[in-house]
Amino acid sequence: MTAHILDELQWRGLVEQVAGPDLREHLASPRVVYAGFDPTADSLHVGSFIPLMTLRRFQMAGHRPIALIGGATGMIGDPSGKSEERVLLSEEVLRQNVAGIERQLQRFLDFSGDSGAILVNNYDWMKEFSFLQFLRDIGKHAPLGMMLAKESVKARLESESGLSYTEFSYMLLQGYDFVHLARTHQCTVQLGGTDQWGNITVGIDLARRLDGIQLYGLTGPLLTRADGVKMGKTERGAVWLDPEKTSPYAFYQYWINVADEDVGRCLRYLTELDQEAIAQLDASRAEAPHLRESQKKLAEELTRVVHGESGLAAARHATEIFFGAEIEDLDDQALADIFADVPSSQLPKARLEEGLPLIDALVEAGLCQSKGEARRTIQQGGAYVNNVRRTDLETTLRSSDLASESMLVLRKGKKKYALLRFHS
RNA sequence: GGGGGGUUUCCCGAGCGGUCAAAGGGGUCAGACUGUAAAUCUGAUGGCUCAGCCUUCGCAGGUUCGAAUCCUGCACCCCCCA
Numbered sequence: 394m395t396a397h398i399l400d401e402l403q404w405r406g407l408v409e410q411v412a413g414p415d416l417r418e419h420l421a422s423p424r425v426v427y428a429g430f431d432p433t434a435d436s437l438h439v440g441s442f443i444p445l446m447t448l449r450r451f452q453m454a455g456h457r458p459i460a461l462i463g464g465a466t467g468m469i470g471d472p473s474g475k476s477e478e479r480v481l482l483s484e485e486v487l488r489q490n491v492a493g494i495e496r497q498l499q500r501f502l503d504f505s506g507d508s509g510a511i512l513v514n515n516y517d518w519m520k521e522f523s524f525l526q527f528l529r530d531i532g533k534h535a536p537l538g539m540m541l542a543k544e545s546v547k548a549r550l551e552s553e554s555g556l557s558y559t560e561f562s563y564m565l566l567q568g569y570d571f572v573h574l575a576r577t578h579q580c581t582v583q584l585g586g587t588d589q590w591g592n593i594t595v596g597i598d599l600a601r602r603l604d605g606i607q608l609y610g611l612t613g614p615l616l617t618r619a620d621g622v623k624m625g626k627t628e629r630g631a632v633w634l635d636p637e638k639t640s641p642y643a644f645y646q647y648w649i650n651v652a653d654e655d656v657g658r659c660l661r662y663l664t665e666l667d668q669e670a671i672a673q674l675d676a677s678r679a680e681a682p683h684l685r686e687s688q689k690k691l692a693e694e695l696t697r698v699v700h701g702e703s704g705l706a707a708a709r710h711a712t713e714i715f716f717g718a719e720i721e722d723l724d725d726q727a728l729a730d731i732f733a734d735v736p737s738s739q740l741p742k743a744r745l746e747e748g749l750p751l752i753d754a755l756v757e758a759g760l761c762q763s764k765g766e767a768r769r770t771i772q773q774g775g776a777y778v779n780n781v782r783r784t785d786l787e788t789t790l791r792s793s794d795l796a797s798e799s800m801l802v803l804r805k806g807k808k809k810y811a812l813l814r815f816h817s
Numbered sequence: 818g819g820g821g822g823g824u825u826u827c828c829c830g831a832g833c834g835g836u837c838a839a840a841g842g843g844g845u846c847a848g849a850c851u852g853u854a855a856a857u858c859u860g861a862u863g864g865c866u867c868a869g870c871c872u873u874c875g876c877a878g879g880u881u882c883g884a885a886u887c888c889u890g891c892a893c894c895c896c897c898c899a
Contacts, residue, residue: 646853649853650853650854652854652855653852653854681852682852682854683851683852683854684852685852685853685854688852688853688854712853715853716853761846763863763864763865764864764865764867765862765863765864765865765867766846766861766862768867769846769847769860769861769862770846770847770861772847772861773846773847773848773860773861774847774848775846775847775848776847805846805847806846806847806848807847807853808853809846
C-alpha cells in the first residue's frame with residue numbers, strides 16, 4: 394500500500410467532503426484518525442461498515458486509527474424523553490452495548506505495532522465534566538450562530554418535531570471528543586458519514602478556538618441502494634455483524650442478493666479488493682450478469698472479514714443445503730447450525746411413530762396457517778420434506794423421514810423452511 | 818335541524834330474494850421460467866372430519882321455504898340544504 398490513502402479512498406468513491414486546508418499534504422505523513430460508533434445496540438450493523446472499513450484502510454496505509462465508542466453521546470442521542478428509572482436502566486443497557494461493540498471493534502483493527510489501533514469510550518472523559526464546567530470551558534467557545542447555521546440543525550428546527558436543547562448539545566459533545574482526542578492522542582482527522590459533517594466541523598472549529606490547532610475532517614457516503622433506500626435492512630430487521638444476531642449464513646445471503654446496480658459500489662466501499670480486481674468484476678457483470686460473480690465475491694469477502702474463514706465455510710455449506718438437493722445423513726448439530734435462522738417447532742416423538750400427516754406437520758411447523766392452505770400447498774407442488782417434493786395429500790411422515798437423529802426439515806415454496814424436532 | 822348516500826371476504830370494489838363462500842382488480846401464496854434478480858405466464862386465495870358440512874357481507878332483531886340482497890331499531894362514515 395504505497396499509494397496515498399486519499400487516492401485509495403477517491404477511486405473507491407469514499408470521499409464526499411473534506412474539511413481543512415490541505416488534507417492531502419497532511420496525510421502524507423502518518424497521522425491519527427478517528428471515527429465514532431454510537432452504542433445504540435450491543436452490536437454494530439451494516440450501517441457502521443463503511444467507517445469501520447475506512448479506518449482499516451487508514452491503518453493499512455500506515456496511519457493510527459482510533460475507534461471511539463459513544464458511551465456518553467449515546468446517553469443523549471435518543472430524543473424521546475425518558476423517566477428517571479428508565480434512564481438508569483438504559484445506562485445498564487448502554488454498558489452492555491458498549492461492551493459488545495468494543496469486542497467487535499477489536500476484531501476489525503490491529504492493535505499492535507506503531508500504528509496500532511486505540512479503542513476509547515467518550516464516557517471516560519465526559520463523566521468527569523460537571524455541567525457548569527462544561528458550559529464554562531467548552532460552551533463558552535462555541536458560537537451559537539455557527540451552530541444554528543448547520544444544515545442538520547436548520548432542518549430540525551423547521552420540522553414538526555423541533556429540536557430539544559439536549560439533542561442540540563449533541564454536536565458540541567462530539568465536537569469536544571475531537572478536541573480531547575487531539576490533546577491526548579494527537580488525533581487530527583475525523584471520519585464519518587455525510588450525516589456527520591456538521592458534527593465534525595464543530596469539532597474542528599472548537600479545536601481552533603480552544604487550542605489554536607488545525608484539525609481535519611473527511612466524510613464518506615452512506616450505504617444506500619440506487620433508489621436511495623438505506624442498505625442493511627431486511628424484512629427481519631437490521632443486518633448485524635454479531636453472528637448471534639445475524640448468522641453468517643444470513644449475512645452471506647444478504648450480500649449475495651444485492652442488486653446489480655448496487656453491487657459495484659458495495660465492492661468499492663466495503664471490500665479490500667484492489668482496483669484491478671474490481672474492474673474485472675465490473676466487466677464480468679456487464680458481459681455475464683447471470684454468473685453474478687460480483688455478488689459472490691462481495692459476499693465471500695465480507696463474510697470472511699466479519700465472521701472469519703470458518704464463518705464463511707459455514708455460510709457456504711448452508712447455502713449448498715438451502716439450494717441443494719435432498720437433505721440426508723446429517724446430524725442434529727449440523728442441521729441446527731445450518732438452519733439456525735429457521736423457525737423450529739418441538740413435537741413429541743410419538744406423533745412421528747404413529748404417523749404424522751404432512752398436512753398437520755405443515756401447520757404445526759407454522760408454514761401454513763390452516764389445513765386448507767396446507768392441502769393447497771401440497772397439491773400445487775409447494776411442499777417439501779428434506780428438500781424432496783411431496784405431492785400426495787395423504788403423505789404421512791414417519792421415523793424413516795427424519796433427516797438426522799431427531800429432526801426433519803420442511804419447506805414451503807422456494808425458500809421458506811421450518812425445522813421439526815421430535816423429543817421423546 | 819332538514820334531505821340524500823354509504824358500511825361486503827387482507828385492501829379496493831361488484832352484487833340488490835334462491836344458481837353467492839360472494840364478479841373484477843390489488844395484495845399474498847404456490848408452480849413454470851430465471852441470475853437465490855426483475856419482468857412474464859399458470860393456478861390458488863374463509864374454516865373443517867373437504868364430491869359433504871360449518872361460519873362470513875357494520876350491529877341487533879324481523880319478514881320469508883330461503884336474505885349480502887326486503888323491513889325495523891342502533892352505531893359509525895360521507896354529501897347537499899340550513
